[in-house]
Amino acid sequence: MTTTHTPRPVDADHGPSVSKNKKRAHTPGSGGLRRAVPATTLLWILACLYGLPVLWFILSSLKPASELFSYPLTLVPHDPTLSGFKAAWDSANFSQYFINTALVCVITTILTVGVSCCTGYALAKYDNRWLKAFFLCILATTMLPGEVMLAPEFLVVRNLGLYNSFAGIILPAVLTATGCFMFRQFFLTVPDELVEAARIDGARELSIFLRIMVPLSRPIMLTLAILSFQWRWNDYIWPLLMLNDPDKFTVQIGIQSIVGAQNINWSVLLGASVISMIPLIAIFLVFQRYVMGADINAGLKD
Numbered sequence: 001m002t003t004t005h006t007p008r009p010v011d012a013d014h015g016p017s018v019s020k021n022k023k024r025a026h027t028p029g030s031g032g033l034r035r036a037v038p039a040t041t042l043l044w045i046l047a048c049l050y051g052l053p054v055l056w057f058i059l060s061s062l063k064p065a066s067e068l069f070s071y072p073l074t075l076v077p078h079d080p081t082l083s084g085f086k087a088a089w090d091s092a093n094f095s096q097y098f099i100n101t102a103l104v105c106v107i108t109t110i111l112t113v114g115v116s117c118c119t120g121y122a123l124a125k126y127d128n129r130w131l132k133a134f135f136l137c138i139l140a141t142t143m144l145p146g147e148v149m150l151a152p153e154f155l156v157v158r159n160l161g162l163y164n165s166f167a168g169i170i171l172p173a174v175l176t177a178t179g180c181f182m183f184r185q186f187f188l189t190v191p192d193e194l195v196e197a198a199r200i201d202g203a204r205e206l207s208i209f210l211r212i213m214v215p216l217s218r219p220i221m222l223t224l225a226i227l228s229f230q231w232r233w234n235d236y237i238w239p240l241l242m243l244n245d246p247d248k249f250t251v252q253i254g255i256q257s258i259v260g261a262q263n264i265n266w267s268v269l270l271g272a273s274v275i276s277m278i279p280l281i282a283i284f285l286v287f288q289r290y291v292m293g294a295d296i297n298a299g300l301k302d
């Protein structure tokens with residue numbers, strides 16, 4: 001007795017179905033690549049537009065004074081020299097300026113991060129109408145130009161006896177609306193159940209803040225620290241109003257002292273400006289990986 005076996009339709013169509021699935025699997029990747037090319041190209045164009053003035057500025061600091069305004073203008077210096085940097089360093093007490101500015105920036109940054117973290121936690125996790133009103137008052141300060149606040153701040157600092165001192169520069173800059181807003185928005189994303197569970201376990205409010213909230217907010221702390229250090233390093237108007245002792249001048253006031261009343265030595269001024277940028281670039285390169293690689297949601301569960 002002979003039996004015949006006919007192939008099943010499923011087996012016969014198995015090969016073509018696999019190839020179709022492979023084609024479908026590759027389709028989304030190619031579509032994503034096509035969508036990424038225009039966005040990447042646009043970002044490179046914007047990077048070039050923003051980077052070209054900075055590149056021109058740095059290369060111009062390497063040009064001698066006679067070449068800065070030669071016609072036609074050139075991007076790359078024909079005879080690069082470091083004379084502008086040496087003259088800038090010798091013409092001003094940059095070592096003392098760097099020490100003064102670093103002292104102001106470090107102390108202000110530490111106080112700003114600490115005060116902003118405490119304020120943001122209170123505004124996010126405590127339900128009180130007075131806290132909400134206080135938060136609105138903090139945000140309202142961002143609607144006023146900084147020049148409007150100079151006169152009352154100067155009078156307050158002078159009446160407190162802090163004129164011509166580093167404390168007069170540091171204290172008014174400790175509480176910032178940006179820092180409070182950043183921490184408040186971050187702590188709002190932290191589930192309230194995490195805080196309630198810690199309270200049920202017997203943890204006190206200070207322990208909850210220091211052992212749970214502060215470690216979670218590390219990315220925000222580093223970001224605000226970089227921004228605060230940059231703000232204080234580049235601050236010019238407020239130290240100019242508060243300081244009259246040359247031994248207490250910051251870097252920006254020191255650069256301004258290079259500018260003459262009748263003429264400006266652009267080679268020296270460009271060299272001094274590039275020297276003042278080096279600490280900011282170094283700090284950003286060191287800490288950017290901690291900010292960009294940090295997991296903001298670390299320790300949280302859905």
